[in-house]
Amino acid sequence: MAVRRLHPEQPESFAFTPANRAWAEKVIARYPEGRQASAVIPLLWRAQEQHEGWLPEPAIRHVADMLSMPHIRVLEVATFYTMFQLAPLGKKAHVQVCGTTPCQLRGAEDLVRVCKAKIAAHAHELSEDGDFSWEEVECLGACVNAPMVQIFKDTYEDLTPESLEALLDDIAAGREVTPGPQTDRRFAMPEGGATSLTEIADTTTGGDPVPHVVDGAEAASHVFAGEAINAGGQDFDGVPAPQTTAKAAPKPVEKAKDVKPEAVEAAAAGAPGSVQSSLDLEGEGAPESEPDLLKGPRGGKPDDLKQLKGVGPKLEGVLNDLGIYHFDQVAAWGPEEVAWVDARLKFKGRIERDGWIEQARILAEGGETEFSQRVADGDVPSSKA
Structure with missing residues (x-):
């Protein structure tokens, strides 16, 4: 490793700005009494950012004093890790x-x-x-x-x-x-x-696949013309900021016209089992619309919903309790129906993630999917009744 020495020209003193001082005290408080030295690296990094991107010797002493550490111990940290710059950097x-x-x-x-x-x-x-x-x-x-x-x-x-x-x-x-x-x-x-x-694939509307485009262009994070980096101490410090947006008021659990009464009662009570009402039934602003539900399977014979990827015996029971028994019911869902069903499942997002609607359309027409064939061959243990 190359020898790393302090720059020959040093400022007379260093002190954290009030904002950075408050940040540093919050970081130190995360550690139990006697372990404050564990905060040495984040404090040195903040000192470096405040001092135009490099770490002067007075800043090393300042951090050591805040942590009640010998100056030489903090100097050892600063000179060991190459993430700490020991000489002035270019302003731009x-x-x-x-x-x-x-x-x-x-x-x-x-x-x-x-x-x-x-x-x-x-x-x-x-x-x-x-x-x-x-x-x-x-x-x-x-x-x-x-x-x-x-x-x-x-x-x-x-x-x-x-x-x-x-x-x-x-x-x-x-x-x-x-x-x-x-x-x-x-x-x-x-x-x-x-x-x-x-x-x-657009699995919610049945449309043609759309290009997967991500516009990742963004401006550089640093400031030109020599302004000190993070001089105000306003960047993310590892502690989430208080939530500023109001959360939607909880939505009451509504009894669906064709849902079994016992399923609705269990949902309203937050009971574990068929309907997981205790997990975010309040909604997050997405519009919901109740899909077509049935009181029972047509002709007394439900479709084997376990042929849908991600649906096992337990989840099939949840869907049946909601009044969903057939592939054509699933195939008819749009975004609002997906939101309604999604809010009543234990794991949100699985409908779109596993492509239920696309699979259901194929199966409703009498076709097979790669997954349904695996189910038929007995290669999917979790889909066995």
């Missing part, structure tokens, strides 16, 4: 070039040459204007998009020397940049284009 960008094997094989050395030419001859040196610095680091976790760099909290991938130069020029000029792949591919898809998960 600190470029971390991944130099691990995948990036090396894909041209990381060319990116290092760009940094040496455009920023400074050596790692951890500031550019002449003080706006840029760079270093080579180990794996940054985007191997499939090699070579790549990280600038503050964002990664820029699929780089070439030319695209890295253009990226640095854009940052220098204050132009907005987009993190992620710097080519036309999305995220980690193969270079030749996506070969899987290219579309999703």
